Amino acid sequence: MFQEEEVLDLKMCDLEGDLQGEGKDEPGYELRSTPDKGAGVYATRNFSKNSIVVIGNPIKKAEKNTPWTTQVGINSFILRGGLSSKVNHSCSPNVGYRDNDNGGMDYVAFKDISCGEEIVTDYAMGNYVIEHMPECLCGSSRCRKQITGWKDLPGEMKKEYAGFHAQYLAKMDAKERIKNE
Numbered sequence: 001m002f003q004e005e006e007v008l009d010l011k012m013c014d015l016e017g018d019l020q021g022e023g024k025d026e027p028g029y030e031l032r033s034t035p036d037k038g039a040g041v042y043a044t045r046n047f048s049k050n051s052i053v054v055i056g057n058p059i060k061k062a063e064k065n066t067p068w069t070t071q072v073g074i075n076s077f078i079l080r081g082g083l084s085s086k087v088n089h090s091c092s093p094n095v096g097y098r099d100n101d102n103g104g105m106d107y108v109a110f111k112d113i114s115c116g117e118e119i120v121t122d123y124a125m126g127n128y129v130i131e132h133m134p135e136c137l138c139g140s141s142r143c144r145k146q147i148t149g150w151k152d153l154p155g156e157m158k159k160e161y162a163g164f165h166a167q168y169l170a171k172m173d174a175k176e177r178i179k180n181e
Contacts (some may be wrong), residue, residue: 011082012087012117012165013104013154023110027044027054027083027092028044028045028047028172029041029042029043029054029083029119030042030044030083031083031173033084034088034118035052036137036139037088039068039085039086040088040118040119040120041054041086041087041112041118041119041120042072042116042117042119043114043115043117043118043119044115045100045111045115045118046113046115046167047109047112047113048109049109049110049111049112050105050108050109051105051108051109052098052107052108052109053095053107053108053109053113053119054082054083054084054087054095054099054106054107054119055082055084055100055101055104055106056070056080056084056100056102056104056105056106056107057080057081057082057102057104057105058072058078058079058080058081058102058104059078059079059080059081060078061076061077061078061103062077062078062079063077064077065127065129065131065132067076067132067133068085068086070098070104070105070126070127071126071127071128071166071168072103072104072105072126072166072168073168074128074168074171074172074175076168078103078104079105080105081153084104084105087107087119087120087121088118088120088121088138089112089120089122089123089133089136089138089147090119090120090121090122090138090140091136091138091140091142091143091144091175092120092138092140092141092142093110093120093121093122093125094110094111094113094119094120094121095106095107095108095109095110095113095119095120095121095164096110096122096125096161096164096165097121097125097164097165097166098123098164099166100165103124105126105166107119107121108164109160110161110164111174120138122161124148124149124150124153124157124161124165125150125161125164125166125167125169126131126151126165126166127150127166128149128150128151128168128169128172129149129150129151129152130147130148130149131159133146133147135146135147150165150169150172151172151176152171157162158173
């Protein structure tokens, strides 16, 4: 007998692979409830490392950092549209950030993502400082217990995240190094 969650996974993930390829009309993800975090975004097909998972379309520019904004530059913030604003944080992410031509940040697969897996990112990959977040609930073995920004990440994590973080973060690090010399 299937459990209810198994039946849901069978409905959303096509076992024959019809939703596995790029270029389908479906976005490849959907919003579902999560046990401890309210709602989350889940893959409805497989994604390979480096593929765009969620396109980040900004709704409008914001004047300052708030719990609902994403930092896209040194002093630049946006409100995001669609389900990109519903991607949860994890200290063990499967997506990172990549600047796009729309003035937003796409979520790009940091590793292969399987159909049915929650799409999660480390918010530090996009935000230099995190000011408005509660304690971390990711439950990962790598959990930092607090949702932190890029500024507070150890150097080895920054190296691990290379190519999967907002580009302005490298500029912020360079500014900090110059300031501290």
